[in-house]
Amino acid sequence: MAILANEIDIDLVDRIIDRSGSDPEALIGILQDIQTEWHYLPLPALSHIADRLGIPYNRVWAVVTFYEAFTLEPLGKYHIQICTGTACHVRGVAEIVRALEDELMIETGHTTPDGEFSLECAHCLGACSMGPVIAVGDEFFGHLTRSKALEIIEELRKRSGVDLK
Numbered sequence: 674m675a676i677l678a679n680e681i682d683i684d685l686v687d688r689i690i691d692r693s694g695s696d697p698e699a700l701i702g703i704l705q706d707i708q709t710e711w712h713y714l715p716l717p718a719l720s721h722i723a724d725r726l727g728i729p730y731n732r733v734w735a736v737v738t739f740y741e742a743f744t745l746e747p748l749g750k751y752h753i754q755i756c757t758g759t760a761c762h763v764r765g766v767a768e769i770v771r772a773l774e775d776e777l778m779i780e781t782g783h784t785t786p787d788g789e790f791s792l793e794c795a796h797c798l799g800a801c802s803m804g805p806v807i808a809v810g811d812e813f814f815g816h817l818t819r820s821k822a823l824e825i826i827e828e829l830r831k832r833s834g835v836d837l838k
């Protein structure tokens with residue numbers, strides 16, 4: 674198995690490309706499949722895709738940075754989606770966003786340096802009556818207040834065995 678510089682399995686990248694065909698028109702589909710596999714787009718995979726499709730790296734980069742759905746940053750072990758849909762907005766989700774950003778010392782759209790947490794604003798998570806709502810993987814937490822949001826972070830840190838402040 675060939676491994677690229679940052680532990681990316683190049684053979685898997687190749688299999689994904691082979692599945693889609695090495696037509697430059699397949700670029701977006703290949704990127705989606707790569708992101709499904711790694712939950713982000715590793716840079717070495719991007720240059721390999723450019724080589725395999727015979728297109729300039731700049732073209733791959735332009736597509737990756739154009740679509741918000743693509744991310745170049747690995748998600749945290751605990752990926753927190755914060756619903757910013759209308760019902761949660763009306764019920765004060767802005768305060769929850771501030772609390773989580775302050776506590777984790779990152780802005781939404783980013784991952785903590787230790788790789789434990791990432792924050793993302795999401796559209797309606799389908800639990801409007803429980804707003805404000807966040808989802809951590811498959812777990813939903815509703816009727817959030819600032820203190821309840823911070824308790825959730827503390828609980829997740831305990832699960833991870835991360836030193837509490």
Ligand code: FES
Nearest residue numbers: 756758761798800
């Ligand atoms: S608006 Fe937040 S769950 Fe629907």
